[in-house]
Amino acid sequence: MQDILDLDRFPLHRPHSPQWQALVDRCRADLAAQGMFNLEGLMHPHVAAAEVSRMAPRFASDAFLHERMHNIYFKTLDDLPPDHPALTRFHTSNRTLCADQIAGSALLRLYEWPEFATFLAATMGKPQLHVMDDPLARVNVMSYGPGQALNWHFDRSEFTTTLLLQAPDAGGEFEYRTDLRSEDNPNHDGVARLLRGEDPESRTIRLTPGTLNVFKGKNTAHRVTPVRGDKERVIAVFSYYEHPGVRFSESERLGFYGRAS
Ligand SMILES: O=C(O)CCC(=O)C(=O)O
Numbered sequence: 090m091q092d093i094l095d096l097d098r099f100p101l102h103r104p105h106s107p108q109w110q111a112l113v114d115r116c117r118a119d120l121a122a123q124g125m126f127n128l129e130g131l132m133h134p135h136v137a138a139a140e141v142s143r144m145a146p147r148f149a150s151d152a153f154l155h156e157r158m159h160n161i162y163f164k165t166l167d168d169l170p171p172d173h174p175a176l177t178r179f180h181t182s183n184r185t186l187c188a189d190q191i192a193g194s195a196l197l198r199l200y201e202w203p204e205f206a207t208f209l210a211a212t213m214g215k216p217q218l219h220v221m222d223d224p225l226a227r228v229n230v231m232s233y234g235p236g237q238a239l240n241w242h243f244d245r246s247e248f249t250t251t252l253l254l255q256a257p258d259a260g261g262e263f264e265y266r267t268d269l270r271s272e273d274n275p276n277h278d279g280v281a282r283l284l285r286g287e288d289p290e291s292r293t294i295r296l297t298p299g300t301l302n303v304f305k306g307k308n309t310a311h312r313v314t315p316v317r318g319d320k321e322r323v324i325a326v327f328s329y330y331e332h333p334g335v336r337f338s339e340s341e342r343l344g345f346y347g348r349a350s
């Protein structure tokens with residue numbers, strides 16, 4: 090893993106060593122304080138750049154164009170009138186490559202490296218995390234060209250794990266509002282305020298290539314702002330579960346990727 094990761098700064102290869110534990114403790118503290126942690130340059134930037142070059146032909150020819158209008162929940166809510174401002178609809182557009190289209194990549198090697206899951210589980214306070222069985226969903230890579238964006242949403246999973254491969258020249262920032270809602274409080278008025286651009290606790294970060302970003306996506310509202318300029322924003326999303334063998338159904342794969350296999 091030394092060839093693709095900066096293990097000197099981030100000793101993921103030595104689980105439970107004092108240095109590893111110190112890193113886990115720092116990540117846990119960041120998650121508790123800000124709902125997020127970053128390992129800047131975990132993947133060597135030259136490896137991230139090589140991954141992007143290798144994927145470019147696939148993005149140009151057979152990536153899935155994910156384009157839709159949606160609200161922050163990706164659905165209507167029974168307890169809200171359809172014109173409630175929390176249900177404001179926005180446009181999302183990007184291109185997605187699935188795990189079966191990046192065979193042999195450094196990203197998949199990292200995904201399947203057991204020490205990576207061990208580290209992530211420790212930061213999230215879980216006994217263990219498992220790779221998915223799903224041939225498409227395991228790792229996805231999203232590319233955002235000029236004007237493309239991932240609009241406001243909450244994630245289905247408690248945590249989301251990404252690694253930025255290429256940063257755009259402008260735009261394509263990650264904007265998030267930690268703990269906007271909770272298990273007991275959907276905070277629809279707070280959601281409406283955020284969507285109006287009036288939430289003072291909304292934060293924006295610009296990720297740098299090679300950076301691992303883990304955030305609590307279920308109750309943290311977040312979006313990727315529209316990319317400006319010709320250089321695409323390219324980011325990988327890793328999917329781990331607390332149980333082994335998770336697969337999406339055919340209809341889920343069709344909905345997410347436009348194909349089942
Ligand atoms: O691209 C990003 O930085 C965030 C990705 C994200 O929110 C998601 O995949 O659900």
Ligand SMILES: [Fe+2]
Pocket residue numbers: 242243244249306311
């Ligand atoms: Fe998300």
